Amino acid sequence: MVLTLDISNTNIIMGGVKDGKAVFVSRLSTVSSRSADEYAAHLTLLANQRGVALDTVEGAIISSVVPELTAVMREAVILSSGKTPLIIGPGVKTGLNIRIDDPAELGADFVATAVSAAERYPLPCVTIDMGTATSIGVIDAKGSQIGCIISPGVMLSHNSLAASTSQLPHISLSDPGRLIGKCTRDSMKSGLVYGFASMIDGLLDRIENELGEKISVVATGDWSKDIIKHCHRKDIILDDDLLIRGLWIIYEKNRR
Numbered sequence: 001m002v003l004t005l006d007i008s009n010t011n012i013i014m015g016g017v018k019d020g021k022a023v024f025v026s027r028l029s030t031v032s033s034r035s036a037d038e039y040a041a042h043l044t045l046l047a048n049q050r051g052v053a054l055d056t057v058e059g060a061i062i063s064s065v066v067p068e069l070t071a072v073m074r075e076a077v078i079l080s081s082g083k084t085p086l087i088i089g090p091g092v093k094t095g096l097n098i099r100i101d102d103p104a105e106l107g108a109d110f111v112a113t114a115v116s117a118a119e120r121y122p123l124p125c126v127t128i129d130m131g132t133a134t135s136i137g138v139i140d141a142k143g144s145q146i147g148c149i150i151s152p153g154v155m156l157s158h159n160s161l162a163a164s165t166s167q168l169p170h171i172s173l174s175d176p177g178r179l180i181g182k183c184t185r186d187s188m189k190s191g192l193v194y195g196f197a198s199m200i201d202g203l204l205d206r207i208e209n210e211l212g213e214k215i216s217v218v219a220t221g222d223w224s225k226d227i228i229k230h231c232h233r234k235d236i237i238l239d240d241d242l243l244i245r246g247l248w249i250i251y252e253k254n255r256r
Contacts, residue, residue, distance in 0.1 A: 099144045
């Protein structure tokens with residue numbers, strides 16, 4: 001089994017992957033002030049809760065969009081598992097052709113999801129990762145990453161709205177039940193849920209128009225289940241393990 005870690009601005013997703021299938025997945029809040037010792041303790045505890053001893057994993061891999069935590073988590077993995085993790089970055093073989101102005105700008109999470117999607121789903125393919133940001137990647141018919149679309153995430157938008165206004169509350173992201181809200185909370189839910197669903201529908205239509213061909217679409221991330229079911233487009237595939245499977249594929253490409 002391979003230990004996979006994706007460090008985002010909100011959560012750290014830890015997975016155990018064996019033969020391309022997730023054995024377990026856990027989430028840990030991203031806290032920049034934590035030490036390597038603290039993270040090692042958290043990783044060990046989360047794995048133990050899933051019946052996994054980290055010192056039995058064959059290796060580890062990290063993707064990170066939080067540079068100040070990358071070295072900390074590397075040390076935490078060494079402390080908790082005894083393995084030195086592979087970190088996605090320059091020099092790591094991914095098999096992905098990146099056709100953007102500056103390939104170094106493409107986040108490690110984008111790389112992992114693209115590698116995973118290109119292997120499993122029909123091309124051209126669009127990936128949607130709904131986390132802190134709503135990140136949309138476009139993979140062409142040849143399996144190359146040709147560009148991205150990035151917008152604020154669902155809860156980032158919600159928190160900004162609630163924090164910047166005096167009369168709008170913090171709410172839970174649940175099904176509003178109707179488009180036209182009859183109270184403040186339902187109106188906010190409608191704006192977030194149907195607003196993001198409509199944005200995704202519209203962007204996918206525009207992507208197909210720009211490419212001039214039919215696309216497959218796969219969605220992942222913390223908020224994808226809450227939003228995607230409200231899209232008019234019904235061919236969007238939900239894949240919770242898209243990113244961690246991509247990390248496993250990259251690990252396998254570099255294991256020797």
